[in-house]
Amino acid sequence: MMVKGIIFDIKRYAIHDGPGIRTTIFMKGCPLRCWWCHNPEGISPKPDIMYFSFKCIHCHTCVKACPENAVSFDENEIQHIDREKCTGCGICAELCPTNALRLVGKVVTVDELIREIEKDIKFHDSSDGGVTFSGGEPLFQPEFLEDILKECKKRYIHTTVDTSGYAPTRILEKILSYTDLFLYDLKLFDEKEHIKYTGVPNELIKKNLIFLVEKKANVILRFPVIPGITDTEWNVKGWARFLSELDLSSIQEIDLLPYHDVGEKFNRLGREYKMEVHHAPSDETLKWIKEEFKGLGLKVKIGG
Ligand code: SF4
Ligand code: SF4
Incomplete structure (x- = not known):
């Protein structure tokens, strides 16, 4: 394999x-x-979510979209991500309209990576x-x-x-x-x-x-x-x-x-x-x- x-x-x-x-x-x-x-x-050896607060428009799309209920906002509209619950699926980052969330971490094969290097x-x-x-x-x-x-x-x-x-x-x-x-x-x-x-x-x-x-x-x-x-x-x-x-x-x-x-x-x-x-x-x-x-x-x- x-x-x-x-x-x-x-x-x-x-x-x-x-x-x-x-x-x-x-x-x-x-x-x-x-x-x-x-x-x-x-x-972390797993994918992470990074949050850029200055880009966030507080639409709460991420809260509704997260299948693990890992995202919440407190009464001051400060975002919290429960890192224990987060699986790094990246759905929140995909749906965020302002790119305030970014998924960091991508699984690659040796073939895929060598092709990138060869460029x-x-x-x-x-x-x-x-x-x-x-x-x-x-x-x-x-x-x-x-x-x-x-x-x-x-x-x-x-x-x-x-x-x-x-x-x-x-x-x-x-x-x-x-x-x-x-x-x-x-x-x-x-x-x-x-x-x-x-x-x-x-x-x-x-x-x-x-x-x-x-x-x-x-x-x-x-x-x-x-x-x-x-x-x-x-x-x-x-x-x-x-x-x-x-x-x-x-x-x-x-x-x-x-x-x-x-x-x-x-x-x-x-x-x-x-x-x-x-x-x-x-x-x-x-x-x-x-x-x-x-x-x-x-x-x-x-x-x-
Ligand atoms: S990456 Fe997936 S599990 Fe983690 S906060 Fe975003 S939607 Fe939820
Ligand atoms: S989806 Fe993006 S812009 Fe909307 S609340 Fe979440 S982080 Fe903020």
């Missing part, structure tokens, strides 16, 4: 997700719950680009990822996997020979802090990075600079110490990704946004973190 996957977006002409011009495939499902997650629509081959070829699998967490759909990567390699398409590294090592092992580049996130060095801010421990993430380095996989590290959370001296120096013990010859660079507020996206999905800080990191902060990683002999870039 052909394995199917679930994706929530295809970004064409992407220039920040690996070398050249890329087609970025956003896959649904992630085991992490990072407070600052830029793509919260990728967290961009001439842009990949002219720019030394390719395809990037992002999310969500692409390793969360391991069989589908492996199959689609194989199809890309049959067509000589450059492949990048953008990952948190939180997956069984055997999954990385399986995709290693079909993946030209890994974008690999470093977040909190301390285990307890990692659990607090991402929902999962970091031991496996450290172990998998060591595995990739030992296998000489091409890696670009990514460090989200989150004010008051990842940008502390303790955290940066902890990662720097850890990296200094590795053979960094296969690490092409480290990208510092400055935080920006995505609270609105969380609201649209009915998810709680725990971030208390809403401003980007200062230039001085980015500068000292850059110097710290440069001290390891790494090329450091600000932005993805």
